[in-house]
Amino acid sequence: MQSSTFSICTLGCKVNQYESERIIQDFLSYGFELVDFSDEADVYIINTCTVTNVSNHKSRQVIRRAIGRNPPALVIVTGCYVNAFPEELRELDGVDMLIKNEDKPHLAELVVGKVSPGSSRESHRVSPRPRLHTRALLKVQDGCDRFCSYCIVPYARGKPLSISRGRVLAEATRLAEAGIKEIVVTGVNLGRYGCDLPNGTNLEGLLADLARIPGLARIRLSSIEPLDITAGLITLISSNLIFCRHLHIPLQSGSDEILRAMNRNYTGEDYVGIIEEIRDKMPGVAITTDVMVGFPGETEEHFKRTKDLISRVRPRKIHVFRFSPRLGTLACSLPGRVSFDVKKRRSAELIELGEELARDFIGGFVGRRLEVLVEKLVEDNLLTGLTDNYIRACFKGPSDLVGELVSVYALRFERGRLYGEIVGQEMNHEGSNWKLETRN
Ligand code: SF4
Secondary structure, eight states: OOOOEEEEEEOSOHHHHHHHHHHHHHHHHTTOEEOOTTSOOSEEEEEEOOSSHHHHHHHHHHHHHHHHHOTTSEEEEEEHHHHHOHHHHHTSTTOOEEEOGGGGGGHHHHHBTTBOOSTTOOOOOOOOOOOOOSEEEEEEEEOOOOOOTTOOHHHHHOSOEEOOHHHHHHHHHHHHHTTOOEEEEEETTGGGTTTTSSTTOOHHHHHHHHTTSTTOOEEEEOOOOGGGOOHHHHHHHHSOTTBOSEEEOOOBOSOHHHHHHTTOOOOHHHHHHHHHHHHHHSTTOEEEEEEEEOOTTOOHHHHHHHHHHHHHHOOSEEEEEEOOOOTTSGGGGOSOOOOHHHHHHHHHHHHHHHHHHHHHHHHTTTTSEEEEEEEEEEETTEEEEEETTSOEEEEEOOGGGTTOEEEEEEEEEETTEEEEEEEEEOOOOTTOOHHHHTTO
16 A cells, blocks of 8 residues: 655745744654645645735635645645634635644644555654755744734744754754754744743854854854844854855835834844944855835835945845735734835836846856855756855756865856856865855
8 A cells, every 4th residue: 555645835934944844754754755746645735924915825826726636635724824814714615724833843643643644554653764955944943022013923923932952952963964064043033042041042152052063064044133133143153154154134124214113123224234244244245135115104215215225235135025914913004005006116126126236246256266065966967056155156066066065166157147167175164264265
């Protein structure tokens, strides 16, 4: 008898991606077989997002697709949409189970018994073969209590909840032992790490501990709020080569008035000051950011301030969001709604500016040597990977370099890709100083 199959589709942020990976591991350990989401499966899991109305719409589309693909299959919906708007999902015909975020760790357990996992029809667990990647997400924190006025996340994820230092370090050690070279430290509000733990535990201390784990070559932070970037954190990540020169710091708006209405508690100049301090200590750093357009009351003048500020900060990448009223949030009832067409136009302008800045940033590394973590073979003999400062590079080389750090000399920038040639292989990160050469 064949194993039962399952499939998972993940929407939204890195925390959701991490949680999906854990669900996959759980199902594999029960003897289920993982199949593609476009295939027929016995169990479909949709890990939803609710950050915007578009996220809700996309989540519903994926759920309907799963129901239509194999009507007898068990369709399980989990994630932030379930926590925030369960009644909308209950109306969908064909959804068998709604599982809240806090119950995700037991999702597989809840399903075993409803669907036979494997040929033996027993539900004992085995250790699955690890799904090896070059990079792994490491969730250290959940929840947020900042209550930015537009954001539904605190309602969907609840109060800040940190994973204990011991559990985080044990998981990171296991990943390093499995051959993972890079971990991406992830949380709903990473900067709040430790606020609910005793003894002054904080993100800086946790990162310092993670940096000592043997075998890890890179630590990347997923996203951190401007006000959580302390002088100590900048000193730590700029003085140890294990930390990637890449920080995702949401800006949201360049207008102080709009930032105030968003309840963001910093000004545009505060943001510029933080970025300048980071650039001063980490030459070549890639700053990526989120910007929201069309917040209620956003005038052309406010939007111009955002564009001007972006032109000064010169981020490597901008994620542009259009304001979307989320029921239950403060901004949902604010006057001065911006029309769909204006939001669309402002969003297009920022995307265009972002693309221009990305070309400038990446093009500036032609003629320099970069450290690349090789991810995969894309074409015959052509490998690709990411630099620590978030540049995708392509170069010729054998496939057995996948998962290794190599030194690449950047030759040219063409159609969004940086092409180079391998000039060395960096197997031993410690004791090496070639990476410093890329930072002058
Ligand atoms: S910091 Fe603000 S935007 Fe980020 S999750 Fe918390 S409330 Fe939402």
